[in-house]
Amino acid sequence: MTRTTAIPAVLLTLAALLAGCGNKEPPKPPEKITNVTAARVAQKDLQITESAVGMETALGVALDYDPTRGGGSTFYVRLPFPEHVANQLKLGQAVTLMSFAGDKKAQGRIREIRPPLNITTQSRDVIVTVTNAGWRPEGSIRGEVSLGVRRNALIVPEQAVVLRPTGTVVYVVDSEVVKQRGVKTGVVSDGTIEIVEGLKAEETVVVDGASLLSDNAKIKVRE
Secondary structure, X not given: OOOOOOOOHHHHHXXXXXXXXXXXXXXXXXXXXXXXXXXXOEEEEEEEEEEEEEEEOHHHHHHHOOOOOOOOOEEEEEEEEEHHHHOOOXXXXXEEEEEOOOOOEEEEEEEEEOOOOEOXXXXXXXXXXXXXXXXXXXXXXXXXXXXXXXXXXXXXXXXXXXXEOOEEEEEEEEOOEEEEEEOEEEEXXXXXXXXXXXXXXXXXXXXXXXXHXXXXXXXXXXX
C-alpha cells in the first residue's frame, strides 16, 4: 500500500506567492524632471568695445608737468592695446578714461599709435591726449575705445551658456525636453553674451538650471 504525503495548503500558497514575486519587474525609479527658467534668443545692435590698462606717460610729465594742476591742464596716458586692436584705431579717435582711484571719467583723443615693441605680448602703445577739468590720472587708468556696432547680433543671458568637456553649449527647449547645442560666443555685455554660431533668433534656451542638464533631459519650465 502506497502512502501519499499531503502538502499543507499554506505551503502551496506561499510557493505560489514566491513564484509570482520572481516574475515581477523591480519598480522603476521616479522620472527626473528639472525645473528651469527659459528665455528666447534675442537680437540687438551691440557696441563693440576694447579696453586696456595703462598710466600717465613720461611724455606728459616732461612736456606739461605742473604740480598744482587740477583745472584744464593737458596730460597724456599710455595704453598698451593688443596689436590686432591697435591696428583698428585711428588718430583723433575718442577714448573714455577712468582712474581706479575714483569713479569719475574723462574723454581723450588718440594722439599717437606707436609701432609694436614687445613681440612677446604683441601690444602697441597708444598715446591719448586728455584735457578735462576736475579729473587727473592717479595710478592705473583704464581706457576704452569703440570699434563699431554689430547689427542684429544674437544674445542670450550669461547663465544660459555652460562650459562642458566638449566645449561651450546651451540647452534648447524642445517641448518637454532639451537638446544640447554647441555654440561659439562673442561679446559679453550687461549680463548677456553674444552667440556668433549655433543658435537662431527666437529659439528658446534654458537659463536658470542650465548647468544641471544634459542632452535630452526632461524639464519643466517655470513661468
